[in-house]
Amino acid sequence: MRLLLVNPNTTASMTSAIAAGAAAAARPTTVVEAANPDRGPASIESDDDEHRCVPYLLDVLRHAGERTKDRPDAYVIACFGDPGLEGARALLDAPVLGIAQAAMHAATLLAGTFSVVTSMSATVPRGWQLAKSYTPHACLGVYACDIPVLRIDADPHTIEPIADLCEHALRTDGSRSIVLGCAAMARFAQPLSRRLGVPIIDGVVAATRLAEALAPLTPR
Incomplete structure (x- = not known):
C-alpha cells in the first residue's frame, strides 16, 4: 500500500522526521510518502495557526487524490490538532487519519x-x-x-x-x-x-x- 502523511506546516525538517517515524513503524511493503504545503504557518501552536493551515493542507491532499498514478491508499494529517480532518474525509475516497x-x-x-x-x-x-x-x-x-x-x-x-x-x-x-x-x-x-x-x-x-x-x- 501507499501512505501519504501531510505535515500541515511548512517546516521541511519536521516533514522529514515525520516520514522517518512512519517508515520505521510501517510494514516493509508499505510505501511511505510525506509532504507539506509551501504556504501557511511554519509551526502550528494555536487555533489561528490551525485555521490558517487548512486551505493549504487540503490543496496538498486534493492533488494527491487526483493522481492517475501512485495515488495513496490512505492519508495521515500529521498535526495533533487534527486540522481539516472532516474536510479531508469528505474530499477523499480513502481512509484519512488524524494523529x-x-x-x-x-x-x-x-x-x-x-x-x-x-x-x-x-x-x-x-x-x-x-x-x-x-x-x-x-x-x-x-x-x-x-x-x-x-x-x-x-x-x-x-x-x-x-x-x-x-x-x-x-x-x-x-x-x-x-x-x-x-x-x-x-x-x-x-x-x-x-x-x-x-x-x-x-x-x-x-x-x-x-x-x-x-x-x-x-x-x-
Whole structure:
C-alpha cells in the first residue's frame, strides 16, 4: 500500500522526521510518502495557526487524490490538532487519519487511560476538545511544556523537561499512558517509554499502523 502523511506546516525538517517515524513503524511493503504545503504557518501552536493551515493542507491532499498514478491508499494529517480532518474525509475516497484521534484511541485500547503532554499552553483547550470528542472518559489531563514546536524539532535536549512533565502528569492523574500531543515529539516516544515504564503513544506511529489496517477495508 501507499501512505501519504501531510505535515500541515511548512517546516521541511519536521516533514522529514515525520516520514522517518512512519517508515520505521510501517510494514516493509508499505510505501511511505510525506509532504507539506509551501504556504501557511511554519509551526502550528494555536487555533489561528490551525485555521490558517487548512486551505493549504487540503490543496496538498486534493492533488494527491487526483493522481492517475501512485495515488495513496490512505492519508495521515500529521498535526495533533487534527486540522481539516472532516474536510479531508469528505474530499477523499480513502481512509484519512488524524494523529490525535489515532493516538487517543490507541492509548485507550492499550492502557485504558492517558494524559496528554503537548507543546504550548494555547493548544491545551484543543487537546481537551478532541479528547472529549474521541475518547470521553479516557483522558485524565492535558499538559503543556510551553516549548515552541520548532525548538522541540531542533533540540534533542528538550526531552528532559518533556520527560519531567510526563512524570508529573502520570503522578497527578494516575493515568496509565501518555499521548504525545505534538508531531515534533515523535522521536522521544521510545526513550520516554523505557524511562517511565508506561506506553508513550506517538500519533504518527499510531496513525501509520491504523492506516495499514484500514486501507484494505475501503472499496477502491
